[in-house]
Amino acid sequence: MNQVLKKSEVIACQQIPSEAELLQRARDLIPMLLEKASSVEKNRMVSKETIQAFVDAGFFKILQPAQFGGWEMNPSVFYKVLMELGRGCCSSAWNMMILGIHQWEFGSMPEQACIDVWGEDDRAIIASSYPPFGKVEEVEGGYRISGTWKTSSGCDHGQWAFLGGLRKDAEGKVIDRLSMLVSADDYEIIDDWHTFGLSGTGSKSLLVKDAFVPYHRAHSLIKYEYNERGNHYLYPFNQVFFGAVSSLIVGMAQGGVDEYIRQMSVRTNTTDGNNASLSPYVKDRLGNAVVRVRTARARLLQMMAESTEIVERRELVPTFERVHYMLDIARVGRECEEAVMLLFKATSARGIYLDNPLQRILRDVIAAANHITQNADDTAGMLGAYLLGQQLPPMIFGLEAVSIND
Numbered sequence: 001m002n003q004v005l006k007k008s009e010v011i012a013c014q015q016i017p018s019e020a021e022l023l024q025r026a027r028d029l030i031p032m033l034l035e036k037a038s039s040v041e042k043n044r045m046v047s048k049e050t051i052q053a054f055v056d057a058g059f060f061k062i063l064q065p066a067q068f069g070g071w072e073m074n075p076s077v078f079y080k081v082l083m084e085l086g087r088g089c090c091s092s093a094w095n096m097m098i099l100g101i102h103q104w105e106f107g108s109m110p111e112q113a114c115i116d117v118w119g120e121d122d123r124a125i126i127a128s129s130y131p132p133f134g135k136v137e138e139v140e141g142g143y144r145i146s147g148t149w150k151t152s153s154g155c156d157h158g159q160w161a162f163l164g165g166l167r168k169d170a171e172g173k174v175i176d177r178l179s180m181l182v183s184a185d186d187y188e189i190i191d192d193w194h195t196f197g198l199s200g201t202g203s204k205s206l207l208v209k210d211a212f213v214p215y216h217r218a219h220s221l222i223k224y225e226y227n228e229r230g231n232h233y234l235y236p237f238n239q240v241f242f243g244a245v246s247s248l249i250v251g252m253a254q255g256g257v258d259e260y261i262r263q264m265s266v267r268t269n270t271t272d273g274n275n276a277s278l279s280p281y282v283k284d285r286l287g288n289a290v291v292r293v294r295t296a297r298a299r300l301l302q303m304m305a306e307s308t309e310i311v312e313r314r315e316l317v318p319t320f321e322r323v324h325y326m327l328d329i330a331r332v333g334r335e336c337e338e339a340v341m342l343l344f345k346a347t348s349a350r351g352i353y354l355d356n357p358l359q360r361i362l363r364d365v366i367a368a369a370n371h372i373t374q375n376a377d378d379t380a381g382m383l384g385a386y387l388l389g390q391q392l393p394p395m396i397f398g399l400e401a402v403s404i405n406d
Helices: 006-011 020-041 048-057 077-083 091-107 111-118 237-265 279-311 319-345 348-352 357-369 376-388
Strands: 125-131 135-139 142-152 160-168 176-183 187-188 205-215 219-222
Touching: 020 048, 020 091, 020 357, 048 091, 077 091, 077 237, 077 279, 091 111, 091 125, 091 205, 091 237, 111 135, 111 176, 111 237, 125 142, 125 205, 135 160, 142 160, 142 176, 160 205, 160 376, 176 205, 205 348, 237 279, 237 319, 237 357, 279 319
Parallel strands: 125 160
Antiparallel strands: 135 142, 142 205, 160 176, 176 219, 187 205
16 A cells, blocks of 8 residues: 655645646647537447546546645636536536546545545545435444435546435434445446436446445535634535536536637628628627636636635635625626526527537536526525524535534
8 A cells, every 4th residue: 555645744845836827738638628618418328548648648636635646726726627528528527527626535435434435545536415315223333225326427437426315313303414435346337327407427327236335435415513624625526516517517618608709700791791790699699608607717816816815815715705705706607697698599490400509508507507506596595584583404514514613
C-alpha cells in the first residue's frame, strides 16, 4: 500500500497547476469533445479515451484531498472547468462533473475510507446514485444493503460508487439519509439508460444483491458539521454538489450560444438571401440568451465567493445563506433552458434535423434542467417559508445543520 502522506508533504512534491492553466486545458479539449458529441450520444456512453483525457488534464485531482494525491482546490475552480467542458460535449462533461465531484465528498469521510479507495491507486474513480432506492439494514459494524440504484452516470468508468439510503430507528422512522461507499465488486451494471436527453452519459442502474458497508464508508447527507479537514471541505454538501450540476448546465447553455453564433454567422435567409445575422429577431434572441447564461454564471460564482470568505475563517456557512444559495443554484436550469430555447426557435426548420448540434444541446439542457438539483419551484417555496418564519422541511440536504458554535 502506498504511504499516506501529510497534506504539506504532498503539496511540496507536486507541481500544482494554476486555475488559469486548468481552464486552458479544458478549453483545449473542447474541439475534441465537439467532434465526439454525436458518437457519444449514439453509443449511450462516454469513451474510455475521453475519461482518460480528463484524468490526464488533472481534473479529477482538483477536489481530491491533498493527503491522497489531490490538489484540494476551491470548488469554484472545478465549477469553472465544468463551464468550459460543457461547451463541448454535454454528456462527456456531465460524466466529468459527476465522477469528479465525488473526490470532494471524501473530505467528509473517515481517513480509512480514503485509504480503502486511494491507498493503492490515487486515480481510482467513484460513481454514484444518491436517491435512496435500495434497502438498508443496520447491522453490527455497519449496514447491509440491497436493491437497484438508478441513474448512475458514468458508472462504467468507476471502481467504486456512493449509494444513497435511509437510516431508520427501531420503530421504522427515518432518522437520517446516508451516502454509502461500495466497491464495484458489490454491484452489477444494468444497461437501462434510454433517454431523449443526456443520452451519452451512460447513467445506468446498479444492482446490489447483498453488500456490507462498514461505518467508516458511510456518512450523513443531512447533517452539516464541522470537520478537521481543509477549509474547502467545510462547504455544505448540497451547495458543492448541486452547484456543480448548475455550473455544468451553464457550460452547456454557453455551448448552445457558441453553436448559434457559428450557424447564424454564415446562414442566409431563404426569403431575401441576406445574412441571417442582420435580422433584429436573430440578434435580440442571442442577446437575451446570453444575459440569462451570464446571470446564472455570475450568481454561482458570487455564491462561492461569499461562502469562501466564511469557510476560510473555519466557520460553517449559516442557514440564512444556505437557504438562499439553494435557490441561486436551482434557478440555473430554468434560466439556461430558456436561453437555449430562445436560440433554438430562431433556427426554424433547420434546427430540427438530428445532424444540427443545437437540437442535441437543447435536449441535453432540458434533461439536465429536470435534475432534482434544479427544482426551483419547491426551493423557492422553501426560501419564502423560511423568510416568513416557518420551519424548514426535514431531511433536506445540509439544512439540518449543526453550527460550529452549537
